[in-house]
Amino acid sequence: MPGSLRGTRLAAALVSVLMLFVTVAACGSSGSADAGSAKPGASDRTWPVTITHKYGSTTIKAEPRRIVTVGLTDQDSVLALGKVPVGTTEWLGGYKGAIGPWAAGKAAGAATPTVLKDTGTGPQTEKIAALRPDLILAVYGGLTKAQYTTLSKFAPVVAQPKEYNDYGVPWQKQTEIIGKALGLESKATSLVSGVQADIKAAAAKHPAFAKASAVTATPYEGIFVFGSQDPRSRVLTDLGFTLPADLDKVIGDEFGANISKERTDLLDTGAIVWIVSDTAKDEAKLHKDALYADLKVARQNREVFIKETSDYGNAVSFVTVLSLPYMLDRLVPQLAAAVDGDPATKVPAPTA
Incomplete structure (x- = not known):
């Protein structure tokens, strides 16, 4: 920064x-x-x-x-x-x-x-x-x-x-x-209302979102978790998800922070969105960590892996009035698969 x-x-x-x-x-x-x-x-x-x-x-x-x-x-x-x-x-x-x-x-x-x-x-x-x-x-x-x-x-x-x-x-x-x-101002208000309507429609179509918790993280210098004031987290809450109860207490007044091994429990949510440099390699590395691999979110295939350098990954981090529709088209189906209640369901890669 x-x-x-x-x-x-x-x-x-x-x-x-x-x-x-x-x-x-x-x-x-x-x-x-x-x-x-x-x-x-x-x-x-x-x-x-x-x-x-x-x-x-x-x-x-x-x-x-x-x-x-x-x-x-x-x-x-x-x-x-x-x-x-x-x-x-x-x-x-x-x-x-x-x-x-x-x-x-x-x-x-x-x-x-x-x-x-x-x-x-x-x-x-x-x-x-x-x-x-x-x-x-x-x-x-x-x-x-x-x-x-x-x-x-x-x-x-x-x-x-x-x-x-x-x-x-x-x-x-x-x-x-x-x-x-x-x-x-009037045009800005109209633009915001349009995208908010898209988000509300996605939430209404997937009521399971409102019954689940979720968090966004990245394996940066250990595990970096994004707090409630980060735009990526707000996308999850706007879709109906709740964030871990102690998240902001651990992060403080920053947009995110690295967490200690002792707070790996913050990741054990209904769904976790991972922003990674290499989807296959980073998933394998995370699952080699005994603490993380033992979490239900990992054992039950409730993980969404997004390559940070892809257009989709960049849109996830941008979170703007223009990038959100592009992102939602890809993220919502992945989150729906993560919280469908079936551990056998593998979260699919985005179709485009």
Whole structure:
């Protein structure tokens, strides 16, 4: 996750970036006529608009035309709302423009966004400045106060909401915040309602979900379990599943954490979703662990294994208004097989 800039290096970098920003600004801006600019659309509000977040509030004075997404999945909400960012931040998949296959059609006909990377020291500030943004979105993210202050020199910045953990904003709230920032609140509300209806329909079709517990985990440096504020966990609870009672007590106020061998019991749920690098190898390795192999969830074939580097795996981690329908088409049948009450049922691989 992004780190913070420190000491004199921050000061020097800031001076350099400010000089760069002045230079590119002096070259002029053609607004929405620039290649890759967000297309102007009908706004359903009068500007300016003010949005509160972890570091206070940000006022956006006019309809944004050059949007940069620093939040790791924020591009999906922007695309769903009919605009194309000039810059996106790469997280998973290595996709062109950092746009996953579930969202690619939304960018058709527009210039491919410039892809920014987070190398562990925070957003690529100079590259962001060079894109001449008029809005920087960092909703699904973990900006530090220093990073927020630096980016705010170039454009209004909407940071992560304060009422959730960093990287813990629900997809519904993410979509609504970005809809408000773009002046498209009504459309955002409609999009959220549509996907929520799909989730409710899936839950109604599979009443066994509401009678089972579930958890999402990954074999990272032992076993890493995702807590209730992680978007992946919220998908399970939205479908009707309950999470282990002690989950957040063990994890604390983070989106997830590694658990000790003594808390392997947290995995003994009605179904477990494993996000793994290699489905066959990781399943075999897990089943060699005597503690895990003895759990009912393992003995009764209630495991869903998802390859993290696949498009499906990336969609599972994205959890956005655009990736959710793509994910649900694959995940729901697997969860249904896991909780069908028959230990002989092997959870199938997704059909597409």
